[in-house]
Amino acid sequence: MFKDRVLSGMRPTGYMHLGHYHGALKNWIALQSQIECFYFVADWHALTTNYEDPRVVAKSTFEMVADWLGAGLDPNQCTIFLQSQVPQHAELSLLLGMITPLGWLERVPTYKEQQENLSEKDLTTYGFLGYPLMQTADIIVYRANKVPVGEDQVSHLEISREIARRFNHIYGREAGFEDKALATIKKLSGKLGKEYESAKLAWNQNGDSAQLERGKQIVAEAGSLSAIDKETLFGFLTGARKTILPEPQALLTPTSKLIGLDGRKMSKSYGNGIDLREPPASVEKKIRAMKTDPKRARRTDPGNPDDCPVWTLHQVYSDDARKLWVREGCTTAGIGCLECKQPVIDAVKAELEPMQARIAEIEAKPGYVKDVLRAGCARAREVTEATMRDVRDAMGLAKLD
Ligand code: SF4
Incomplete structure (x- = not known):
């Protein structure tokens, strides 16, 4: 039996927004005190689609990690590291590539889907096709058995489980x-x-x-x-085989998908988010300008919160009494939209204030983010090297010591 471990990563996209926080980061922070956690900057993954401009990836790394720390990740409670500084990820990805049938990678649903969505980029590369393989290596090189995912992502883990099973079957x-x-x-x-x-x-x-x-x-x-x-x-x-690489399991976690200011999913590429570093005046301005139910063209027109992006913010920030106030006030035109938005504006500002103070403290200490990553990478290399020793042994690769 292997120790319970959580592994999760994010591509470096620079400053984090509230969608990142409520969709993943808040969960990471909750888990760090409950179980051994490894959180990483997936910079190699970023290169699978951004290989033409790697410098953006490096800059985004430090901004993102400062935001993680400001939001509440604590390097004394979890390991925070940079994927490209832990070569064992690449080694395992290479070795798993020897046993993974090409068809398994080609049939991953997101492969064709992403190629179509990002049609402006040439994604007919091996790196892009091999993305699920690297993702598998990221997880199982830690023998991490818990991967925090939302319900809609559980199937993404299936290929990782199949690859681990195949490895154990052949080399166990x-x-x-x-x-x-x-x-x-x-x-x-x-x-x-x-x-x-x-x-x-x-x-x-x-x-x-x-x-x-x-x-x-x-x-x-x-x-x-x-x-x-x-x-x-x-x-x-399961058949006279030793488990060298445990099959990862989904750790279903409650997450909130925040809708962006324009009613679409909150995303950096749509420019419709509120950053964790957003100044209070800008939070106020953005939410006041946020789209609402189009039926409420006039103050006296009743609306429906289910057709309003502001309602998704109330679901995250408001208690039941407040939500009832919104529903009643909206459907009877008893409240105006600006009145409805104000408690959300206040809650977002209150949530961001301590984070912004911590981010400022972190950035006032030159080299601090790099130090955190350096220590995390050392710990990550130690854990992953133990796995790789077993993997090399199981595969019978020659040793020189
Ligand atoms: S009252 Fe609130 S929920 Fe209703 S449309 Fe306006 S902002 Fe949206």
Whole structure:
């Protein structure tokens, strides 16, 4: 059994906006005190679509990390690092490339979709096709079993699980593994040992997934087994293989998708966001100018919050009583739109104020962001090198020591 770890990254796009904060960053901050977390700047990923202008990627990195820290990520509680300074990601991506069928990459739904969306760029590159492979390496090089995703992204992890499974299937053989597993089964009580063996048989012969789950449960709950024993029996359960690279699992997290000022998804490329560094006067100006339900052309026209982007902000920032006030006031024309926007303006300003103070403190310390990244990269290299030693061993690559 491997330690629970969270892995997540963001492409360096410069200053963070409220969509980034409520869509991911807030969750990262909540998780850092609960579980070991690794958060990274995905600068190699940025190059898959921005290879023509890498300098923008570098500049955006430092701005983004300063915002992460200002928002509340704490380098004493989590590891913050830069992907391109941890070469083990690239090494694992290369090695996984040896075993990944081309068709698996070509059928990733976002591959064709993104090529069409970004038709102004030439994305007929290997780097772009290999993107899911690198993403897989990013996760499993930490043996991270928890990847924070929203419900609509769970399927993105499927290819990573398939690649890890294929790797374990091909290279998870160990001399004497079967004898070791049989000896380990004896550490279970007689009844549980028999139940484990019959669950293994039912899974391997008939693909009975309920029995697979039962087998896993027996192992997980067995107080008589050490962590290594458990790892052995988990591997043996699925076919006399050792788990070298655990299959990542989705960690479903509550996120809020903020709508931008123009009613579309909040996005840097649409220029419709509110940055974490947005000055208070600009927050006020932007939200006051924000689109509302077009039915409320006049103050006396009733509207419907469900057709209004401001309502999505109330859903994030307002309590139930306030939301009721909005719904009643909007549908009866009892309140005007500026009146409705004011509590949101106040809440956004109150949320951003301490972040902006921290960002200013961080940026007043020259070299601080780089120091955080340097320390994070050292920790990341330590963890990933341990995985790579096992991977190289499992693949039987020659050693010179
Ligand atoms: S009253 Fe509020 S919810 Fe209704 S349209 Fe105006 S801003 Fe939107």
